[in-house]
Amino acid sequence: MENVKHEKWSSGFIFLLAAVGSAVGLGNIWRFPYVVAENGGGAFVLLYLGIVILLGIPLLMTELSIGRMTGKAPINAFDQMVKENDVKAKPLWTALGWSYMLVPLGILCFYFVVAGWTLNYVTGMVMGDFNGITAEGAQESFGAMLGNWKTLIFWMTITLLITIGIVSQGIKEGLEKAVKILMPALFVIMVALVIYSSVTGEFLESVKFMFTPDFSKITGKTIMMAAGQAFFSLSLGSAAMMMYGAYLTKDISIPKMACGVALADTSVAILAGFMIFPIVFAHGMANASGPGLVFEVLPVIFTDMPMGQLFGVLFFLLLAFAAVTSTISLLEPMVALLEEKGYKRLPSAFIVGGGVWLIGVICALSLNVLQDVRLLGGVEALKDKNIMDIVEYFAANVFVPLNGLFVAIFIGWMVKRSTMIDEFNMGDNIVFKAWKFLVCYIVPIVMIAVFYDAAIGF
Numbered sequence: 001m002e003n004v005k006h007e008k009w010s011s012g013f014i015f016l017l018a019a020v021g022s023a024v025g026l027g028n029i030w031r032f033p034y035v036v037a038e039n040g041g042g043a044f045v046l047l048y049l050g051i052v053i054l055l056g057i058p059l060l061m062t063e064l065s066i067g068r069m070t071g072k073a074p075i076n077a078f079d080q081m082v083k084e085n086d087v088k089a090k091p092l093w094t095a096l097g098w099s100y101m102l103v104p105l106g107i108l109c110f111y112f113v114v115a116g117w118t119l120n121y122v123t124g125m126v127m128g129d130f131n132g133i134t135a136e137g138a139q140e141s142f143g144a145m146l147g148n149w150k151t152l153i154f155w156m157t158i159t160l161l162i163t164i165g166i167v168s169q170g171i172k173e174g175l176e177k178a179v180k181i182l183m184p185a186l187f188v189i190m191v192a193l194v195i196y197s198s199v200t201g202e203f204l205e206s207v208k209f210m211f212t213p214d215f216s217k218i219t220g221k222t223i224m225m226a227a228g229q230a231f232f233s234l235s236l237g238s239a240a241m242m243m244y245g246a247y248l249t250k251d252i253s254i255p256k257m258a259c260g261v262a263l264a265d266t267s268v269a270i271l272a273g274f275m276i277f278p279i280v281f282a283h284g285m286a287n288a289s290g291p292g293l294v295f296e297v298l299p300v301i302f303t304d305m306p307m308g309q310l311f312g313v314l315f316f317l318l319l320a321f322a323a324v325t326s327t328i329s330l331l332e333p334m335v336a337l338l339e340e341k342g343y344k345r346l347p348s349a350f351i352v353g354g355g356v357w358l359i360g361v362i363c364a365l366s367l368n369v370l371q372d373v374r375l376l377g378g379v380e381a382l383k384d385k386n387i388m389d390i391v392e393y394f395a396a397n398v399f400v401p402l403n404g405l406f407v408a409i410f411i412g413w414m415v416k417r418s419t420m421i422d423e424f425n426m427g428d429n430i431v432f433k434a435w436k437f438l439v440c441y442i443v444p445i446v447m448i449a450v451f452y453d454a455a456i457g458f
């Protein structure tokens, strides 16, 4: 059954909605602001932008085209390309295919937990739990939620079930319908919140914080964090983009789509910064940091706002939906792979989801019952990380960039130039040459340097 034909996206625009839906998620709104804060602000943001342009866009083009050329899930996609291009070292590329297949499942394990937080905050907002809350109160209530494993597991399970429900319906009936409703809504609410936050908060201080680079803050570790965050945010190194590329028809321009996705995703990340930091500075919450940042800051915004409770409900609901447009792209590849092997979507989605759920539960417990467990306590750089931090760290900061490195080597050095010129359908022009140069040299050199530096740090 290896030649099962998958459904295709109805149009280029729908693909864009879905791909931006995958890219825009907790990574932009929850993770980006706190990673920026932890890594020194402006210098990190500049690095991030550089990495998106020089590494992110070429890799997006690469992954989308591998998907479209083969029309298959990564493991089968690499297999087919190895055959067609007569590529050496086959086991290495098979391993890369598996790494691509497994990374999204690793991401899902912690992603569902955080997506669950957002749903929990929706109900909290509806019940008025946050009305009149102070900055300290918000920090406390976030801590209390983390301490309650039943709540965490309950909401995580709900997000998982929603994701399974959508993915089991397939592309046109499931994914497309979901993104058509959720993406425009998310965008409108987000813009409104940014305007509100910038007008009432310390906008200028935030601009300074995000764009004044202090280059002394840039170390090998910062570059690694920026690359990890950029790749994670663009849904690279994780099968999502490859799979979405597999559903793309031939008439659509991959370079244009890649630029569109990168632009939208990066804009949302920066906007998220402008939504969070003005309020952080205005309320003297600079000590709010780490994964709790958004959850500790936003309830305070809503308290001050006219119709804040309503806005709060909407915001956290939409944040949960933004998470869901990402989780569907994380679950889809494995379900599609099983479909290629002849299995039906619904049972596949339940079985894969069930596996993810088990590890997700351990992640959720690592925030409370198992909070003192340090799997890698012996490693200096990781000794403070609980189980969920470790899963996040390895998935987002190690395996995602590693996949990016190897896919660049694969496409740049193993696959025929003419194959790629045909695929991008624009001749051997300057855009093609720039792409080729970036994947052949810049991506590998930067990534190897980053990994080398990180390895020394251990």
Ligand code: PHE
Pocket (backbone or CB within 6 Å): 022, 023, 024, 025, 026, 027, 028, 104, 107, 232, 233, 234, 235, 236, 238, 240, 326, 327, 329, 330
């Ligand atoms: N890009 C998503 C985000 O920023 C996360 C994600 C990673 C989704 C990898 C799919 C694949 O939240």
